[in-house]
Amino acid sequence: MSATTHETHDTAHGPALPDPLPRIPLVWGPADFDSVSQQVSEITEQPQPGWWWPAFLISAALLCGGGIAATYLISTGVGVWGSNNPVNWAFDITNFVFWIGIGHAGTLISAILFLFRQKWRTSINRFAEAMTIFAVICAGIYPGIHVGRFWYAWFMFPLPNANHIFPNFRSALLWDLFAVSTYFTISLIFWYVGLIPDLATLRDRAKSRLRQVIFGFLSLGWRGSTRHWRHYEVAYLMFAGLSTPLVLSVHSVVSFDFATSLIPGWHTTIFPPYFVAGAIFGGFAMVLQCMIPARAVFKLDNVVTIKHIDVMCKFILATGTIVGYAYIMELFVAWFSGNPYEWQTFKNRAFDGDYTWAYWVMMTCNLIIPQVFWFKWCRQTPWFVLIVVTFVNVGMWYERFVIIVQSLHHDFLPGSWGQFHPTWVDWLQMIGDFGLFFTLTLLFIRFLPMVAMAEVKGVLPMANPHYNFKPDAEYLKGENGEYPTADHALAASYGPPTRPRTHVEAPPEPVPPFVPNASGTGAPWGAVAEFANGAELLEAAKKTVAAGYVHVDAWTPYYVHGMKEAIGRTRSRLPLFTLAGGLTGLTLAVLMQFYFSAYYYPIIVGGKEYRSWEAFIPIFFEMTVLFAGIFTLVALVGLCGLPKLFHPIDAHPTFARGTQGGFFLSVEAKDAKFNPDATRAFLEGLGGKNVAVVEA
Amino acid sequence: MPAIFSRSLDGHLRRAAVGLGVAVTLFVIGWYYYALPSYTRVGYQPDQPVPFSHELHAGKLGMDCAYCHQSVFESPHASVPAAQTCMNCHNPKMANVKGNSPLLAPVRASYDTGKPVEWKRIHKLPEYAYFNHAVHTNKGVSCVSCHGQINEMKVVWHDQPLSMGWCLKCHNDPHEHLRPFDKVTDLTWKPKPGTGAEIAQQLAVKAPMSCQSCHR
Numbered sequence: 063m064s065a066t067t068h069e070t071h072d073t074a075h076g077p078a079l080p081d082p083l084p085r086i087p088l089v090w091g092p093a094d095f096d097s098v099s100q101q102v103s104e105i106t107e108q109p110q111p112g113w114w115w116p117a118f119l120i121s122a123a124l125l126c127g128g129g130i131a132a133t134y135l136i137s138t139g140v141g142v143w144g145s146n147n148p149v150n151w152a153f154d155i156t157n158f159v160f161w162i163g164i165g166h167a168g169t170l171i172s173a174i175l176f177l178f179r180q181k182w183r184t185s186i187n188r189f190a191e192a193m194t195i196f197a198v199i200c201a202g203i204y205p206g207i208h209v210g211r212f213w214y215a216w217f218m219f220p221l222p223n224a225n226h227i228f229p230n231f232r233s234a235l236l237w238d239l240f241a242v243s244t245y246f247t248i249s250l251i252f253w254y255v256g257l258i259p260d261l262a263t264l265r266d267r268a269k270s271r272l273r274q275v276i277f278g279f280l281s282l283g284w285r286g287s288t289r290h291w292r293h294y295e296v297a298y299l300m301f302a303g304l305s306t307p308l309v310l311s312v313h314s315v316v317s318f319d320f321a322t323s324l325i326p327g328w329h330t331t332i333f334p335p336y337f338v339a340g341a342i343f344g345g346f347a348m349v350l351q352c353m354i355p356a357r358a359v360f361k362l363d364n365v366v367t368i369k370h371i372d373v374m375c376k377f378i379l380a381t382g383t384i385v386g387y388a389y390i391m392e393l394f395v396a397w398f399s400g401n402p403y404e405w406q407t408f409k410n411r412a413f414d415g416d417y418t419w420a421y422w423v424m425m426t427c428n429l430i431i432p433q434v435f436w437f438k439w440c441r442q443t444p445w446f447v448l449i450v451v452t453f454v455n456v457g458m459w460y461e462r463f464v465i466i467v468q469s470l471h472h473d474f475l476p477g478s479w480g481q482f483h484p485t486w487v488d489w490l491q492m493i494g495d496f497g498l499f500f501t502l503t504l505l506f507i508r509f510l511p512m513v514a515m516a517e518v519k520g521v522l523p524m525a526n527p528h529y530n531f532k533p534d535a536e537y538l539k540g541e542n543g544e545y546p547t548a549d550h551a552l553a554a555s556y557g558p559p560t561r562p563r564t565h566v567e568a569p570p571e572p573v574p575p576f577v578p579n580a581s582g583t584g585a586p587w588g589a590v591a592e593f594a595n596g597a598e599l600l601e602a603a604k605k606t607v608a609a610g611y612v613h614v615d616a617w618t619p620y621y622v623h624g625m626k627e628a629i630g631r632t633r634s635r636l637p638l639f640t641l642a643g644g645l646t647g648l649t650l651a652v653l654m655q656f657y658f659s660a661y662y663y664p665i666i667v668g669g670k671e672y673r674s675w676e677a678f679i680p681i682f683f684e685m686t687v688l689f690a691g692i693f694t695l696v697a698l699v700g701l702c703g704l705p706k707l708f709h710p711i712d713a714h715p716t717f718a719r720g721t722q723g724g725f726f727l728s729v730e731a732k733d734a735k736f737n738p739d740a741t742r743a744f745l746e747g748l749g750g751k752n753v754a755v756v757e758a
Numbered sequence: 759m760p761a762i763f764s765r766s767l768d769g770h771l772r773r774a775a776v777g778l779g780v781a782v783t784l785f786v787i788g789w790y791y792y793a794l795p796s797y798t799r800v801g802y803q804p805d806q807p808v809p810f811s812h813e814l815h816a817g818k819l820g821m822d823c824a825y826c827h828q829s830v831f832e833s834p835h836a837s838v839p840a841a842q843t844c845m846n847c848h849n850p851k852m853a854n855v856k857g858n859s860p861l862l863a864p865v866r867a868s869y870d871t872g873k874p875v876e877w878k879r880i881h882k883l884p885e886y887a888y889f890n891h892a893v894h895t896n897k898g899v900s901c902v903s904c905h906g907q908i909n910e911m912k913v914v915w916h917d918q919p920l921s922m923g924w925c926l927k928c929h930n931d932p933h934e935h936l937r938p939f940d941k942v943t944d945l946t947w948k949p950k951p952g953t954g955a956e957i958a959q960q961l962a963v964k965a966p967m968s969c970q971s972c973h974r
Contacts, residue, residue, distance in 0.1 A: 226923030
């Protein structure tokens with residue numbers, strides 16, 4: 063998805079410098095647009111593999127256990143958990159923070175790596191984004207049920223009510239609510255928007271009426287029109303821009319839940335960066351934990367290559383080391399600060415306390431074990447990576463356990479020291495949350511494309527008009543005829559990449575010059591022509607516009623770079639809607655917080671003035687992002703005129719290829735220059751195949 | 759490929775979306791109107807075992823509220839009068855005002871047996887909310903502020919929502935609801951605008967705003 067800049071995957075734009083290290087493609091082996099569609103879509107189209115049902119039933123059984131635990135808790139009260147004085151937060155908040163953290167890898171991959179043009183993200187972003195959403199659902203359960211009177215959970219939201227009570231906008235817990243709900247909403251929108259072109263592919267491949275209808279509705283009538291792509295690409299960029307600060311803010315805000323309190327071990331300024339690094343660390347571990355088996359059983363190793371795993375392991379190494387640094391720095395500062403309470407907490411944590419074992423589990427799993435990723439063999443051996451990331455996941459759970467339970471059990475007063483003993487309900491709830499996560503993940507890989515097909519198509523060598531195809535024998539070899547690195551040899555062993563198609567596959571029956579439409583009006587809608595590849599379509603579109611046609615559109619399986627200019631369009635105005643949304647959200651946040659906190663129900667919190675605004679900043683930010691995201695979605699749907707479930711162009715016999723591997727050009731009949739015969743002849747003259755006039 | 763959906767579906771979808779939007783808006787508005795105490799409580803007017811008319815007693819006859827609700831200035835509870843209070847006038851053997859009216863039979867029975875008349879309670883606060891009549895009446899809050907124009911009610915109804923938000927509205931800014939102490943039970947007296955601050959100072963009114971004032 064590279065709508066907005068003019069970069070390509072190689073250095074073809076610059077002077078032709080010798081390239082001693084040929085760039086390894088992101089997808090290995092022969093792959094064209096149709097084969098990518100086929101490889102990813104067929105996972106959802108064929109009957110589920112034999113292991114799927116047992117795995118699903120086990121997950122669903124665990125989920126039911128969680129449901130029973132939650133029901134027991136709600137009907138009886140939070141006393142059924144082991145949380146009690148002094149450890150009032152234990153498994154609930156541990157699991158909440160654990161799952162929120164898991165989600166961060168998805169947003170990092172989909173947003174931050176997008177802004178940094180890390181195109182390898184396209185193979186894994188869909189999967190990671192889905193995991194984000196499922197993890198946030200798992201996390202969101204705990205704040206919902208740990209409030210005790212579950213049916214009053216809506217009190218957390220600033221809704222007008224007969225009691226005229228409103229939440230305290232200066233509380234970190236309320237910031238957390240806004241942060242997590244914004245995070246969930248934006249992640250869901252981002253994920254869904256990314257899915258739309260792929261859902262259209264599934265619709266066009268569908269054989270059964272049921273799949274056609276379901277994916278027809280879900281894809282909102284997406285057909286790969288360039289008029290839509292030009293909004294879509296910009297919307298995607300906007301979402302990436304909105305999500306980037308969001309992903310950094312969410313775990314910062316979660317860390318404020320602790321850092322703004324006075325408990326020794328919590329009250330520290332290192333928390334936000336330390337939590338964010340830990341979240342990305344744990345998130346990548348969970349992505350690998352799920353991705354490695356899925357990649358193996360669905361034979362996706364040419365799309366999610368060993369290099370992807372390698373790069374993710376490097377992320378784990380980097381963030382794990384940051385987290386380890388934070389652990390050591392915390393310990394050092396506790397000693398160096400001379401604060402006796404802080405030091406006794408950390409001494410108790412690391413050396414002589416009841417939970418020292420948990421601290422060292424955390425240290426071993428998070429700091430020491432990931433250091434094996436300095437070695438390439440360890441990064442590139444999937445089964446070994448799987449073992450390491452399991453330790454990381456365990457370690458990250460223990461990190462939260464140590465921070466929460468250990469800090470609470472030993473606070474200022476020796477008289478209030480105590481221990482935490484989880485009950486069976488705690489355990490069942492926690493295991494049930496894993497059941498929920500894996501149930502959702504299994505349903506996802508069964509029913510939705512787990513690789514972003516449209517994005518992967520855009521990074522194939524054949525999609526790059528500047529790609530320098532060498533003879534197959536020289537593929538990925540250096541000037542001396544040798545593979546420069548072992549990675550090159552490995553990538554080359556999958557075979558050379560497919561070259562762009564040069565001819566249009568003939569349909570089973572020749573396309574008639576006039577295609578009637580069921581319940582048509584008799585008048586033509588326009589002329590449609592198919593082209594062999596994106597570069598040819600781009601040329602044809604430019605020539606069509608140069609010939610004086612105005613109502614021109616190109617229909618492509620991925621956004622072909624430069625196509626919007628070729629059909630005579632400019633950059634989308636969609637960012638104005640994003641801006642309007644952001645300003646609306648910010649204004650509402652300002653009015654809401656000042657009205658409630660300074661005027662309507664003024665409360666003194668922390669000795670601040672009523673109008674003191676600094677503590678309002680987190681909610682300013684969250685509401686800005688939330689409204690900007692919702693406005694962007696509405697603008698995308700509105701500017702594209704979606705949903706458009708019916709379109710006359712669907713009648714064209716080969717048009718369903720358009721969302722898989724076909725490239726189409728259309729000229730509408732409302733164009734002043736349109737003439738059924740002349741326009742059709744013109745498109746044929748440009749090299750168009752299967753040219754037909756479609757009835758409106 | 760033949761079309762999956764019919765030509766008219768997109769129009770239907772848009773109309774359905776508009777309809778859904780309108781329906782949700784109406785539901786939310788309806789919820790806020792019908793689910794709040796301003797609707798669920800206000801207007802509750804049960805038939806009482808004795809058709810006692812406040813309009814007659816407190817209105818036309820001009821009896822003071824505290825004649826029957828004796829402890830309203832001294833106690834958290836205003837108190838519902840015992841049959842003895844009624845019998846001061848309605849006792850057939852003494853003053854004999856309508857002493858033999860069949861409508862008063864339950865009162866006479868109560869007086870004879872000592873079992874109270876089973877009045878239906880109209881104004882009821884939740885157990886977790888502590889309300890003190892005496893402190894309100896002594897600080898210049900009239901009966902009419904919470905109970906409405908009782909002196910005009912033949913059958914008493916629930917006049918105000920008595921929700922927490924409703925309480926807080928006055929606690930936030932009590933001045934316009936205050937009156938001189940001797941006018942507290944004068945239900946026809948209307949406070950003069952602008953006098954509230956002075957009365958508040960005289961009666962040392964400090965309407966508390968902390969949670970613990972009512973949720974003890």
